[in-house]
Amino acid sequence: MKIALFPGSFDPITKAHVDIVKRSVTLFDKLYIGIGVNSSKQSFLSIEQRQQMLRAVFESEPKIHIIAYEGLTVDFCKSINANYMIRGIRTVSDFEYEKAIAQMNHALAPDIESIFIVSKPGYSSISSTIVREVLRHNGDVSQFIPKEALEYLQANHVSAKRP
Numbered sequence: 001m002k003i004a005l006f007p008g009s010f011d012p013i014t015k016a017h018v019d020i021v022k023r024s025v026t027l028f029d030k031l032y033i034g035i036g037v038n039s040s041k042q043s044f045l046s047i048e049q050r051q052q053m054l055r056a057v058f059e060s061e062p063k064i065h066i067i068a069y070e071g072l073t074v075d076f077c078k079s080i081n082a083n084y085m086i087r088g089i090r091t092v093s094d095f096e097y098e099k100a101i102a103q104m105n106h107a108l109a110p111d112i113e114s115i116f117i118v119s120k121p122g123y124s125s126i127s128s129t130i131v132r133e134v135l136r137h138n139g140d141v142s143q144f145i146p147k148e149a150l151e152y153l154q155a156n157h158v159s160a161k162r163p
Contacts, residue, residue: 004084007034016123020088035068074109
């Protein structure tokens, strides 16, 4: 069975994330979306909120499983029997950063292969960091996040204007 992990913070999920997932899921028997817990980082949404939001976005896809994890991503891959790690690349700087991480991961776990998926040009400027900043200032993020996430944010009283 081909099992992959798409790790990230997903704080919140963006249309760019969804694009990477949709393009990845057909390649694998099972795709985990792993929400990395980073206790030193101030999150916009709680882990539970992010899990609920991701489940709402991907509820119709049986091959996708949403799970939070702590620690080294390669260790988590081993715990779920994932031999592949999906990473989205938006820019050249993303590539340099992700390449360094992939090489370190390969040194730690040579049997786990990193797979880079280049974002579609229309999504290259979308990041969770920018979306959070727009949300903090009550801006309209509807063009950057999936409608299920927008509905989730609105239902949970997070400002996310609709056109």
